Amino acid sequence: MKQSSSYWQLLPFFRPHWQTIAKALACTLGFTAFWPLLAWLVGEIAGYIGQGDVNAIAQFAGLAAIIFLVRGTVQYGQDTLMASAALAIALDLRKQVYTHLHQLSVGYFETAKTGDLSYRLTEEIDRVGEVIYKFFHQFTPCILQLIVVLGYMIYINWQLTLGTLIVAPLMAVLIGWFGEKLLTFSRHSQTRTSNLASLLTEVFNGIRLVQAFSAQDYEISRFTLESEYNRRAKFRAEQIKAIQFVVVGFLEAMSIVFLFLLGGWQISQNNLTGTEFISYVTAVALLIDPIALTTSNYSEFKQGEASCDRLFELLAIQSTVRERSDATILPVVKGKVEYQNINFAYLPEKPILNHLNLTVKPGEMVALVGASGAGKTTLVNLLPRFYDPQLGQILIDGVNIREVTLSSLRKQIGIVPQEVILFSGTVAQNIAFGQIYYDLKEVKTAAEIANVHQFISQLPEGYQTLVGERGVNLSGGQRQRIAIARAVLLNPRILILDEATSALDSESEALVQEALERLMKNKTVFVIAHRLATVRRANRILVIEGGQIVESGTHNQLLEKGERYARYYAQQFS
Numbered sequence: 257m258k259q260s261s262s263y264w265q266l267l268p269f270f271r272p273h274w275q276t277i278a279k280a281l282a283c284t285l286g287f288t289a290f291w292p293l294l295a296w297l298v299g300e301i302a303g304y305i306g307q308g309d310v311n312a313i314a315q316f317a318g319l320a321a322i323i324f325l326v327r328g329t330v331q332y333g334q335d336t337l338m339a340s341a342a343l344a345i346a347l348d349l350r351k352q353v354y355t356h357l358h359q360l361s362v363g364y365f366e367t368a369k370t371g372d373l374s375y376r377l378t379e380e381i382d383r384v385g386e387v388i389y390k391f392f393h394q395f396t397p398c399i400l401q402l403i404v405v406l407g408y409m410i411y412i413n414w415q416l417t418l419g420t421l422i423v424a425p426l427m428a429v430l431i432g433w434f435g436e437k438l439l440t441f442s443r444h445s446q447t448r449t450s451n452l453a454s455l456l457t458e459v460f461n462g463i464r465l466v467q468a469f470s471a472q473d474y475e476i477s478r479f480t481l482e483s484e485y486n487r488r489a490k491f492r493a494e495q496i497k498a499i500q501f502v503v504v505g506f507l508e509a510m511s512i513v514f515l516f517l518l519g520g521w522q523i524s525q526n527n528l529t530g531t532e533f534i535s536y537v538t539a540v541a542l543l544i545d546p547i548a549l550t551t552s553n554y555s556e557f558k559q560g561e562a563s564c565d566r567l568f569e570l571l572a573i574q575s576t577v578r579e580r581s582d583a584t585i586l587p588v589v590k591g592k593v594e595y596q597n598i599n600f601a602y603l604p605e606k607p608i609l610n611h612l613n614l615t616v617k618p619g620e621m622v623a624l625v626g627a628s629g630a631g632k633t634t635l636v637n638l639l640p641r642f643y644d645p646q647l648g649q650i651l652i653d654g655v656n657i658r659e660v661t662l663s664s665l666r667k668q669i670g671i672v673p674q675e676v677i678l679f680s681g682t683v684a685q686n687i688a689f690g691q692i693y694y695d696l697k698e699v700k701t702a703a704e705i706a707n708v709h710q711f712i713s714q715l716p717e718g719y720q721t722l723v724g725e726r727g728v729n730l731s732g733g734q735r736q737r738i739a740i741a742r743a744v745l746l747n748p749r750i751l752i753l754d755e756a757t758s759a760l761d762s763e764s765e766a767l768v769q770e771a772l773e774r775l776m777k778n779k780t781v782f783v784i785a786h787r788l789a790t791v792r793r794a795n796r797i798l799v800i801e802g803g804q805i806v807e808s809g810t811h812n813q814l815l816e817k818g819e820r821y822a823r824y825y826a827q828q829f830s
């Protein structure tokens with residue numbers, strides 16, 4: 257492995273498990289000592305067989321039984337300890353990558369392909385885990401076996417050993433060359449597989465759209481093409497592997513033929529006895545397995561290196577929203593929010609908010625209106641620090657939100673999104689989302705406030721009914737009330753509501769409205785308003801245009817003014 261290999265970055269993951277690794281290595285050393293002993297035994301027994309000495313053969317058979325018993329014990333220790341260390345290291349790596357991803361900002365996930373991320377966290381970590389396992393479980397014992405057996409061969413007859421080893425450097429060069437080729441092809445093949453996974457995630461997430469546009473044939477052809485690329489990339493890697501096995505196998509066979517020629521010559525020169533030659537040949541036979549295994553390990557390590565690169569690539573990504581090392585806990589706030597001279601752009605060439613200023617009093621309800629793409633969502637997303645503005649600052653109760661911990665900030669901001677996402681789990685877990693331990697009584701109270709308790713009580717298993725992928729399906733209104741119950745349970749001082757654009761039936765609408773009224777009481781509320789009832793009720797309506805607040809006032813004041821809001825109102829609500 258080269259110094260630059262990403263495998264070196266795995267070293268810190270080995271550290272916590274060094275004791276298990278050390279014990280496993282001790283077993284491996286014991287196991288390795290067995291190989292020259294075996295070669296010696298075979299030679300001796302063959303000698304006694306030649307002499308017909310049954311007593312000596314019986315004694316050696318007894319000795320062999322003891323040796324094999326000891327070998328079995330250390331082999332068991334080696335296998336289980338190595339497996340336990342390797343699996344623990346892979347688990348640590350998986351946890352660290354997953355934890356790291358959770359520390360990245362929302363912005364990262366908007367451009368990242370989720371299918372690719374899932375692939376890296378499952379398949380690629382498994383591949384790296386397999387490499388770690390094989391490194392300890394096969395590679396290290398094989399290398400030790402090679403060293404010990406070679407040492408024994410040199411001890412028997414060094415000239416013979418030198419002859420045997422003539423082909424070795426040639427093999428090493430060839431193996432190295434194939435390894436590099438394989439790495440290139442396997443990198444290519446892994447990218448192809450992750451493209452395929454991304455395509456699948458994209459299509460299944462947007463299956464409604466696919467069906468609505470009758471785009472099945474289009475999607476099937478895209479999938480077929482991507483699958484074909486995937487097949488080709490995989491086949492090329494397999495081809496290289498197949499050639500590698502043939503070439504290395506041929507070289508091995510030729511070296512054995514060469515060995516018999518040399519052995520015969522050494523015996524004729526009286527440098528070697530027949531018994532020694534049998535021990536020597538046994539030792540050579542004992543080299544074949546470790547050579548074959550280290551060769552195949554080497555190709556797997558090269559393939560795994562591509563996966564390892566892609567994992568450390570993820571770990572190297574820095575979040576654009578970072579918590580200060582000296583961040584303090586934001587105490588329970590009253591809810592005054594100030595945006596001071598805010599500039600924000602997702603892309604430098606396209607500013608979204610432009611020197612925007614806004615002060616919202618505690619308990620005030622502001623409705624944000626404006627054309628699609630005006631920046632309403634962006635404005636509210638800056639408050640929980642999903643993104644950070646390039647200029648200006650946001651204060652809550654006079655405290656700059658960059659000076660406090662992200663969790664203490666976000667705990668005080670409740671969000672009821674337009675599209676409610678339910679995770680697989682029970683209804684209760686979905687309401688108490690994010691809490692490992694929760695009080696069912698509090699969940700029920702929140703559900704009552706959110707007008708969803710009655711509905712939940714009628715479900716087959718009440719609050720323990722499963723929702724999400726394999727659970728019950730909920731209507732839009734029921735989902736919204738669950739999202740409201742989530743916010744009620746969190747009991748934040750600041751609320752962000754992104755009103756759903758799709759209309760609910762009037763009964764559902766009334767239930768949602770009533771739940772929202774209760775939720776909003778005594779809270780500072782930012783609502784991205786799509787309904788007339790909401791804008792009318794707001795203490796202040798803010799019209800956003802050109803990255804700024806261009807009008808501000810109550811519904812009646814702005815209508816009277818007869819400018820932008822009045823025009824907007826005429827288009828949207830009347």
Ligand SMILES: Nc1ncnc2c1ncn2[C@@H]1O[C@H](COP(=O)(O)OP(=O)(O)OP(=O)(O)O)[C@@H](O)[C@H]1O
Nearest residue numbers: 366602603608626627628629630631632633634635
């Ligand atoms: N992650 C992103 N990366 C790049 N551009 C983005 C991103 N999110 C939003 N935008 C762009 O920023 C602009 C403002 O978007 P934003 O969602 O804040 O508008 P909005 O007023 O909430 O619109 P709508 O009412 O349609 O939801 C739009 O032009 C949008 O295309």
